[in-house]
Amino acid sequence: MSKLVKEFNDYRSKMNDKILADNNKVIKRIFNLDTNAFAEGALDVATKELLGLVASTVLRCDDCVKYHLESCYKAGVSKEKVIETLSIATLVGGTIVIPHLRKAYEYWDELENQS
Amino acid sequence: MSKLVKEFNDYRSKMNDKILADNNKVIKRIFNLDTNAFAEGALDVATKELLGLVASTVLRCDDCVKYHLESCYKAGVSKEKVIETLSIATLVGGTIVIPHLRKAYEYWDELENQS
Amino acid sequence: MSKLVKEFNDYRSKMNDKILADNNKVIKRIFNLDTNAFAEGALDVATKELLGLVASTVLRCDDCVKYHLESCYKAGVSKEKVIETLSIATLVGGTIVIPHLRKAYEYWDELENQS
Amino acid sequence: MSKLVKEFNDYRSKMNDKILADNNKVIKRIFNLDTNAFAEGALDVATKELLGLVASTVLRCDDCVKYHLESCYKAGVSKEKVIETLSIATLVGGTIVIPHLRKAYEYWDELENQS
Amino acid sequence: MSKLVKEFNDYRSKMNDKILADNNKVIKRIFNLDTNAFAEGALDVATKELLGLVASTVLRCDDCVKYHLESCYKAGVSKEKVIETLSIATLVGGTIVIPHLRKAYEYWDELENQS
Amino acid sequence: MSKLVKEFNDYRSKMNDKILADNNKVIKRIFNLDTNAFAEGALDVATKELLGLVASTVLRCDDCVKYHLESCYKAGVSKEKVIETLSIATLVGGTIVIPHLRKAYEYWDELENQS
Numbered sequence: 132m133s134k135l136v137k138e139f140n141d142y143r144s145k146m147n148d149k150i151l152a153d154n155n156k157v158i159k160r161i162f163n164l165d166t167n168a169f170a171e172g173a174l175d176v177a178t179k180e181l182l183g184l185v186a187s188t189v190l191r192c193d194d195c196v197k198y199h200l201e202s203c204y205k206a207g208v209s210k211e212k213v214i215e216t217l218s219i220a221t222l223v224g225g226t227i228v229i230p231h232l233r234k235a236y237e238y239w240d241e242l243e244n245q246s
Numbered sequence: 247m248s249k250l251v252k253e254f255n256d257y258r259s260k261m262n263d264k265i266l267a268d269n270n271k272v273i274k275r276i277f278n279l280d281t282n283a284f285a286e287g288a289l290d291v292a293t294k295e296l297l298g299l300v301a302s303t304v305l306r307c308d309d310c311v312k313y314h315l316e317s318c319y320k321a322g323v324s325k326e327k328v329i330e331t332l333s334i335a336t337l338v339g340g341t342i343v344i345p346h347l348r349k350a351y352e353y354w355d356e357l358e359n360q361s
Numbered sequence: 362m363s364k365l366v367k368e369f370n371d372y373r374s375k376m377n378d379k380i381l382a383d384n385n386k387v388i389k390r391i392f393n394l395d396t397n398a399f400a401e402g403a404l405d406v407a408t409k410e411l412l413g414l415v416a417s418t419v420l421r422c423d424d425c426v427k428y429h430l431e432s433c434y435k436a437g438v439s440k441e442k443v444i445e446t447l448s449i450a451t452l453v454g455g456t457i458v459i460p461h462l463r464k465a466y467e468y469w470d471e472l473e474n475q476s
Numbered sequence: 477m478s479k480l481v482k483e484f485n486d487y488r489s490k491m492n493d494k495i496l497a498d499n500n501k502v503i504k505r506i507f508n509l510d511t512n513a514f515a516e517g518a519l520d521v522a523t524k525e526l527l528g529l530v531a532s533t534v535l536r537c538d539d540c541v542k543y544h545l546e547s548c549y550k551a552g553v554s555k556e557k558v559i560e561t562l563s564i565a566t567l568v569g570g571t572i573v574i575p576h577l578r579k580a581y582e583y584w585d586e587l588e589n590q591s
Numbered sequence: 592m593s594k595l596v597k598e599f600n601d602y603r604s605k606m607n608d609k610i611l612a613d614n615n616k617v618i619k620r621i622f623n624l625d626t627n628a629f630a631e632g633a634l635d636v637a638t639k640e641l642l643g644l645v646a647s648t649v650l651r652c653d654d655c656v657k658y659h660l661e662s663c664y665k666a667g668v669s670k671e672k673v674i675e676t677l678s679i680a681t682l683v684g685g686t687i688v689i690p691h692l693r694k695a696y697e698y699w700d701e702l703e704n705q706s
Numbered sequence: 707m708s709k710l711v712k713e714f715n716d717y718r719s720k721m722n723d724k725i726l727a728d729n730n731k732v733i734k735r736i737f738n739l740d741t742n743a744f745a746e747g748a749l750d751v752a753t754k755e756l757l758g759l760v761a762s763t764v765l766r767c768d769d770c771v772k773y774h775l776e777s778c779y780k781a782g783v784s785k786e787k788v789i790e791t792l793s794i795a796t797l798v799g800g801t802i803v804i805p806h807l808r809k810a811y812e813y814w815d816e817l818e819n820q821s
Contacts, residue, residue, distance in 0.1 A: 146693035149700075157398045157678040158692070160390065161337075165686055168337045168387045173326035178293055182300045182331055186338045187687065189301045189570075191767070192651070194690035195338075211288035216297060218732040222276075222283045223301045223310075225534075225570025226740055227762065230769035232733070233721035240724075261578035264585075272563040272743045273577070275735065280571055283732045302572065304685075306422070307536070309575035333387040340649075340685030341395055342417065345424035347388070348376035355379075391682075398682045403671035408638055412676060415642045416649045416683045419800075421537070425683075441633035446642060448502040452621075452628045453646045453655075455764075455800025456510055457532065460539035462503070463491035470494075502628045505620065506797075513617045513797045518786035523753055527791060530757045531764045531798045540798075556748035561757060567736075567743045568761045568770075606808035609815075617793040618807070625801055647802065652766070654805035 133241040139197055169202070177206045181216045188220035191231050197238050204242045213239060248356040254312055284317070292321045296331045303335035306346050312353050319357045328354060363471040369427055399432070407436045411446045418450035421461050427468050434472045443469065478586040484542055514547070522551045526561045533565035536576050542583050549587045558584060593701040599657055629662070637666045641676045648680035651691050657698050664702045673699060708816040714772055744777070752781045756791045763795035766806050772813050779817045788814060 132140075151159060169179045180202045187195035203213055217235055221228045247255075266274060284294045295317045302310035318328055332350055336343045362370075381389060399409045410432045417425035433443055447465055451458045477485075496504060514524045525547045532540035548558055562580055566573045592600075611619060629639045640662045647655030663673055677695055681688045707715075726734060744754045755777045762770035778788055792810055796803045 146696055149696050150692060153674060155674050155678050157394055157682055160394055161681055161686060164337055164387055164390055168334050172330050173324065174330050179334065181297060182334050183338065185297045185301050186304045186335060190304055190687050192687045192690060195687055209288065214728060214730050215287050215289050218730050219283050219294065219297050220301060221736055222279055222732055223298065223570050223572055225568050225573070226736065227568055227765050227767045227770050230767060232725060233718070236721055236724050258578070261581055264581050265577060268559060270559050270563050272567055272739055275739055276566055276571060279732055279735055305572050307572045307575060310572055329383060329385050333385050336391055337387055338685050338687055340683050341391060342420050342422045342425055342683055343685070345422060347380060351376055351379050394682055398679050402675050403669065404675050409679065412641060412645045412679050413683065415646050416680060419646045419650055439633065444498060444500050445632050445634050448500050449628050449639065449642050450646060451506055452502055452624055453643065453800050453802055455798050456506060457535050457537045457540055457798055460537060462495060463488070466491055466494050502624055505624055509617055509620055509797055513794050517790050518784065519790050524794065527756060527760045527794050528798065530761050531795060534761045534765055554748065560747050560749050564743050564754065564757050565761060567739055568758065606811055609811050610807060613789060615789050615793050617797055621796055621801060650802050652802045652805060655802055
């Protein structure tokens, strides 16, 4: 696995474990809901991940973008679809999205190159 | 057409005409790009409208939500898919999204009831 | 009850009923969590409502501000504590919070004057 | 004076008076600072008002936009400069700024037509 | 002191000194107001710090979160109260708050472990 | 050139090249518009860069702040004008802007010291 991808996932797992170990009911349920919301329903998993990606990008949350890029990658979404999603995010969210677009491109490259 | 839908569209058209009549190059091109970005590409129109809807909802822009709800409605997207998209927006964007969810439900009802 | 307070609560109830009638699991659970998160725990209800108020104010959500002002009022929080909370919100969130401060003052007045 | 301009200013004055009558030290000082920050310094008043306008627009605060449009108008800033400022706001802040652009255009028209 | 805590505080102090040395009246007064706003009043210091914490968290400002966590820690606020405050922030602000929750947990651990 | 300035510019160039190589029409046009919007028009380049700076600062985008600080520096804008612009951003955007103010001061110092 690429170093960037591994570091992101390791820190994420380690801290999620700490948070969930604390047994705060509200936080635990929000984590559970996250799994629920992105499961297949009327919309398929790939579409939902693109929805998560565009939301994360316009809200300019780099870690959320990485997470959804990785889920898109695992769900077999094509780069072309990912880029179109990011282009909508950049138009809707404006040029302040561009620094996050740079990091998104970098992370996607790492995902593609790690295999 | 429902009164709410008509009022929104009339004001939107009237003001867009004024803005575009001004011939500011940057603004005109952003308006053009908006048409481009939501046209069919690697992703189909319905998926792109759902992406526009989730982005508008987490950014809490009622008018943008109305606009994309209407485009979804015209593109034949089912209410179920629209609601799943709004549920993702509410989870990602938090409970401050709920007041916008209320208005989105109201507008969707108007769209369905006007025919 | 004051007209402003009544209209806000009526619209809120009517639309919440419509949303919950739809049985979207993610949305329903977020609504339930909202009740949970503001129930007494390590922090008492009044403090939690002030936390909800400051969060709503810096995020500039007028309807959320109204909701938490009303809960504060019902929990017997003094106007002085509410104003100190709003002053922190204005400092942290900046002068763009001021238009929402105006509406918060107006709504608090209505709450006090309705009895 | 146009009805839209008058209503905005009347509500703003009435509520500002109520807020300041409350003597919360933090809030009063923020109001004072606002006057200070937009007074002539290394930058002239017109430039500062355009800075206030672009900040208000990207933060999507309609009332703040109205306030700075009115100050620009009184400071004799040309419509062309105002529009260029709004075009930068729309590019930086994205298409979610457009609904606020519509209201800004409407308010500027009212300001020009009231004399 | 833990390395993470020390680095944060050292950089913060060094840059604050530079900023204040510049004698910009508006910026200096905002810094002063910050001290004022969080001093004991109708609300005690601990409650005000929790208000600062929830505001910083929903606005997703990691450095502000660290600052208020440290003030909470010094004011003797229990971890349980801090976590309940963060849970409200996560619910109100949505899952995009989660990456900031991870960093908040990490920083609180450092604060507890440094003694 | 200072290390901080060089690293920022190198990463920015490298990733922009990757993004533009992808030939997504919407993204390419947004990049082009960025050049257009900040070119001399009714407003001169220096004023437009200050508009870009204040917008980036209230939106709390460190990379955008760096970019506009550098353009201001190259356009010969005085430190005093830059600081007044940042003071307006801090007042309008609130104390959550302060961590970004620290980084802005640091970057401006690097720009001044690199020659």
